[in-house]
Every structure is written in structure tokens, then in C-alpha cells.
Amino acid sequence: MFGDTVTALEDDGQLVHVDFAHSKSREFDLVFGADGLHSKVRSLVFGLEADFEHHVGLVVCALELEGYRPRNELVAVTQTTIGVQTMRLSLHHDATLVLFTFRDDRPIPLHDVEARQELLRTRLRGIGGEAPNILEHLPRAKSFYMDRASQIRMPTWSRGRVALLGDAAAAPSLLAGQGSALAMVGAYVLAAQLRRTQGNHQQAFAAYQRQLQPMIQDKQDAALQLDIAFAPKDRKQLYMRNATIRLMGLPFVSKLVMARSLRDPIELPSW
Numbered sequence: 001m002f003g004d005t006v007t008a009l010e011d012d013g014q015l016v017h018v019d020f021a022h023s024k025s026r027e028f029d030l031v032f033g034a035d036g037l038h039s040k041v042r043s044l045v046f047g048l049e050a051d052f053e054h055h056v057g058l059v060v061c062a063l064e065l066e067g068y069r070p071r072n073e074l075v076a077v078t079q080t081t082i083g084v085q086t087m088r089l090s091l092h093h094d095a096t097l098v099l100f101t102f103r104d105d106r107p108i109p110l111h112d113v114e115a116r117q118e119l120l121r122t123r124l125r126g127i128g129g130e131a132p133n134i135l136e137h138l139p140r141a142k143s144f145y146m147d148r149a150s151q152i153r154m155p156t157w158s159r160g161r162v163a164l165l166g167d168a169a170a171a172p173s174l175l176a177g178q179g180s181a182l183a184m185v186g187a188y189v190l191a192a193q194l195r196r197t198q199g200n201h202q203q204a205f206a207a208y209q210r211q212l213q214p215m216i217q218d219k220q221d222a223a224l225q226l227d228i229a230f231a232p233k234d235r236k237q238l239y240m241r242n243a244t245i246r247l248m249g250l251p252f253v254s255k256l257v258m259a260r261s262l263r264d265p266i267e268l269p270s271w
Contacts (some may be wrong), residue, residue, distance in 0.1 A: 011160040014058040030201055031162045032190075034183065037150060038110070039168035045159050056224060058149040058231055059108065060174050061100040061120055067135070068096040079129040082238055083231050093186055095142065100124065101149075101174070101230040108148050116146045118139045149174045151220050156162065157213075158205035163189065170216045172266055174237035175230065186212055192269035215266055 001023060010018035013224030015027045043049055062225025071090050078087045087099040102123055109115040117138055126133045138144075152171040157164045189211055193204035232238040248254045 006040055006044065009041065009162065011045075011162060012059065013160070016161050027181070028159070031166055033162065033168045034165040034187070035168055037147070037171050042164055042168050043164065045162045046154065046164075052152050052154050053085045054151045056149050056151065056173050056227065057099075057103055057105065058174070058227060058241075059102055059104045059123075059146065060184075061102075061146040061264070062097050062135075062143075063114075063145070064091070064143045065096045065098060065137050065140070066142055067094055068098075068137055070130075070132075071096065077130075078126055079131075080232065080238065080241065081129075082234060084124065084127050084131075085230050086129060088130065088134075090124070103169050103231045103233070106216055108146060110147065113144060117144065120146065135252065147151060151223070153217075153220065157209045161201060163190065163205050163208070170213070170220070172216060172219045173223055173260065175226045176219045182216060182219075187266070189269060192271060195271065196269065212266070 001020070004020050004022045007021050008017075008020055010017040011113070015026055015029065016031045017025060018031065019025045033039050033121070035041055037047060037053075042052070068088075071094075072088075073090050075090070077088045084100070084102040087101075089099075090099045091097055100120065104119075106119065108119070120138070121135055122168065124135060150171060151173045152167060152169065156171060156202075157169040163169075164259070165186050167179055169186070170182075172179060172182065186208070189214065190204065190208040192209045193197055193211075194201065197203040197207070227233075228237045228241050232241050
């Protein structure tokens with residue numbers, strides 16, 4: 001079912017009754033909320049997002065521009081100043097992806113594009129570099145995204161016949177990365193546990209969280225130390241960030257720094 005959304009969930013212990021915005025109500029044995037950081041399923045079953053969201057102090061913005069110049073093929077061009085990072089990447093068909101990461105604690109008007117773009121202009125005013133040129137192209141952006149970088153931390157990922165997956169359950173945030181990979185691993189583990197318990201969802205849900213939560217929590221904790229890479233707080237952090245990136249050009253340094261974050265100590269269940 002595409003182009004629709006869940007508006008109500010009622011778990012009677014045997015089935016989950018689900019209402020949709022544009023379709024007739026249906027009943028399901030189990031419901032899985034895999035609907036991201038701002039999960040509607042989570043808010044309906046577990047309560048307010050504010051109870052679980054932990055803002056890391058950064059805002060991320062992505063926009064796609066057509067015909068933007070300058071253009072550098074096969075290169076990510078970055079400019080980092082105190083509190084702000086700009087990154088530009090060339091895509092196919094003369095398109096350019098621009099990513100901004102900046103420090104800001106203000107709420108983001110998620111449903112008002114013009115207000116978000118004005119916030120971006122206000123925050124980036126005066127930083128120099130390519131930012132003024134990019135902002136001139138902002139009204140012609142092919143796509144535009146802006147949101148706070150946040151983590152989701154919950155004591156339990158399931159309730160009754162409803163379970164959460166991926167960012168809906170435990171978003172690690174932009175700082176940690178690997179959100180899509182962790183979501184796929186989570187879905188695999190949950191499916192395997194449902195098979196192993198022969199459909200006993202209570203046992204399966206508990207085993208799924210027990211296996212994955214320690215690893216994901218470690219990633220979340222580690223991510224909170226990485227804000228310096230995206231938006232240094234002061235000149236000292238900016239110097240440290242730039243020095244570290246230069247050192248990453250040495251193979252043994254990059255392997256030492258990145259190996260642990262790219263290799264996760266998890267054994268996938270066998271089928």
C-alpha cells in the first residue's frame with residue numbers, strides 16, 4: 001500500500017486493528033514500525049517522540065541542484081568552519097548534491113519548506129566560501145531536506161504485537177552512520193527469531209532486542225564523540241579535525257581508526 005499512512009492502532013491481544021488515512025481498516029497478526037526517526041507507529045503505540053528523541057546538537061540539510069557550478073567529478077569538496085560544514089558531490093546528469101551540517105538547537109519546521117530554507121539562510125549568512133553561491137540556487141533546488149540530527153533511545157522496542165525496526169527503534173544519528181545497514185540487520189535478526197520461536201512473538205521480540213541493543217547502544221555512545229568531524233565547536237576543535245583528516249591519508253592510520261566502526265561484533269542467526 002503506497003501513498004498512505006497509519007492513523008490508529010489497536011492491539012486486542014490476538015490481532016492488531018489498523019486504520020489508514022486513505023484506505024479501509026485492516027487486521028494484522030503483527031505490526032512492525034520501520035518508519036524512521038519520526039515514526040508514526042512509535043508515536044501511536046509508545047507515546048510522544050520527545051520522550052525518546054535525543055538531539056545531538058546538529059542540523060543536517062541536503063539539497064540537489066541541477067547545472068550548479070563549479071563542478072568536480074569524482075571528488076567530495078568540503079569546507080569546514082567553526083560550527084558549519086559544507087560538502088558538495090557531483091551526481092549524474094549534471095546534478096550536484098550539497099550537504100550542510102551545522103550546530104543549532106532551534107526546532108525545525110518539518111512541514112514548512114520555506115521556513116526551513118529561511119532558517120538555512122539565516123544560519124549560513126556570512127560564512128563565506130561557496131555557501132552564498134549555493135544559497136542563491138536554493139529556490140531552484142530539485143529536492144530539499146532538513147532535520148535535526150537525533151538519536152532514538154527506548155527501553156523496549158516492542159509492545160504487545162507491535163515491534164519497531166531501524167531508526168524507529170534506535171536511530172544512531174547521522175554522526176554514527178550505518179543506519180540503513182543496521183535496519184537491514186535488525187530485520188534479518190527479527191525474522192530469524194520469529195522463525196526460531198515458531199511464531200512466538202513475545203519470545204522473538206525479546207531475543208531480537210537482547211541481541212542487538214548492546215551493539216547499537218555502543219554505536220550511539222561513540223557517535224556523540226564525533227560531532228567535531230561535522231561541525232567543530234571552536235578553533236581548537238577545527239584544528240584537531242583538520243589534522244586528523246590529513247593523517248587519515250596514511251593507510252595504517254585510517255585502518256586503525258575506522259576498522260572498529262566498520263566491523264561489528266554480531267553473529268547473524270542461522271536459518
